[in-house]
Amino acid sequence: MNLGYARISKADGSQTLDLQIDALTAAGVAQEHLYQDEASGKRDDRPGLEACLKALREGDALYIWKLDRLGRDLKHLVNTVRGLSDRNIGLCVLTGQGANIDTTTASGKLIFGIFAALAEFEGDLIRERTMAGLAAARARGRHGGRKFELTKNQIRLAQSAMANRDTHVAQLCRELDISRATLYRYIGPDGALRSHALKALEA
CATH class of the missing domain: 3.40.50.1390 (Resolvase, N-terminal catalytic domain)
Structure with a gap:
C-alpha cells in the first residue's frame, strides 16, 4: 500500500x-x-x-x-x-x-546511503568534540554525564503503549511528564526501542 x-x-x-x-x-x-x-x-x-x-x-x-x-x-x-x-x-x-x-x-x-554516511560523519564529529570536552573537564577535576529522563520501567511502559495504534502520544507524554521530543528519543512511533532507550536499559 x-x-x-x-x-x-x-x-x-x-x-x-x-x-x-x-x-x-x-x-x-x-x-x-x-x-x-x-x-x-x-x-x-x-x-x-x-x-x-x-x-x-x-x-x-x-x-x-x-x-x-x-x-x-x-x-x-x-x-x-x-x-x-x-x-x-x-x-x-x-x-x-x-x-x-x-x-x-x-x-x-x-x-540514501550517501545521506546516511554524511549524517554518521556529522555524528562522529559531535561525539569527538564531546569526548574531548569531557576529557578536558575530567583533567580539571570535573565529572559529568547525561542523566536519563525515563526510568527503565517507564521505558518499557512507553514501548508497550507506542506499539498500540490506539495510543494518544500527547496523553502518554502527560502521564510520563515528558515532551514528545524526549519520548521519540527513546521510542519509535511503532514502539521500537531507540539507542537512547537501549543505553538507559543497560545502565
Missing part, C-alpha cells in the same frame, strides 16, 4: 497543500491514505506525520513531495528512514534534490 505525507509551514493561508497532494495522488496515493500537517518542519509535534508512521505496515511505501517535508534535519531524516527500512517500508521522493531516492530500488538505497 502507498501512503503519502504532505506538509506546509504556515497555517495562515499563504501556503497550500494542493501542489503536494496533487503530486502524491498522481503517484498513486489514494486520498484516504494521505496525511498532512500545517506546521514548521522543526516542530516535534506533527500529528499528521505521527499518524502516518503508525499506519505504515511492512511492505508499504511512504511517498513525499520533497525530502524537507519529512525531516527536521539530516540526522532526523536519516533516523526516520532507517526506522522505515527496519520495518521493510520504502520511501519514495517525488521531486527536489532527493528525487532519485526510492528505497524500494537498489539505486535509491545507494543514494
Whole structure:
C-alpha cells in the first residue's frame, strides 16, 4: 500500500497543500491514505506525520513531495528512514534534490546511503568534540554525564503503549511528564526501542 505525507509551514493561508497532494495522488496515493500537517518542519509535534508512521505496515511505501517535508534535519531524516527500512517500508521522493531516492530500488538505497554516511560523519564529529570536552573537564577535576529522563520501567511502559495504534502520544507524554521530543528519543512511533532507550536499559 502507498501512503503519502504532505506538509506546509504556515497555517495562515499563504501556503497550500494542493501542489503536494496533487503530486502524491498522481503517484498513486489514494486520498484516504494521505496525511498532512500545517506546521514548521522543526516542530516535534506533527500529528499528521505521527499518524502516518503508525499506519505504515511492512511492505508499504511512504511517498513525499520533497525530502524537507519529512525531516527536521539530516540526522532526523536519516533516523526516520532507517526506522522505515527496519520495518521493510520504502520511501519514495517525488521531486527536489532527493528525487532519485526510492528505497524500494537498489539505486535509491545507494543514494540514501550517501545521506546516511554524511549524517554518521556529522555524528562522529559531535561525539569527538564531546569526548574531548569531557576529557578536558575530567583533567580539571570535573565529572559529568547525561542523566536519563525515563526510568527503565517507564521505558518499557512507553514501548508497550507506542506499539498500540490506539495510543494518544500527547496523553502518554502527560502521564510520563515528558515532551514528545524526549519520548521519540527513546521510542519509535511503532514502539521500537531507540539507542537512547537501549543505553538507559543497560545502565
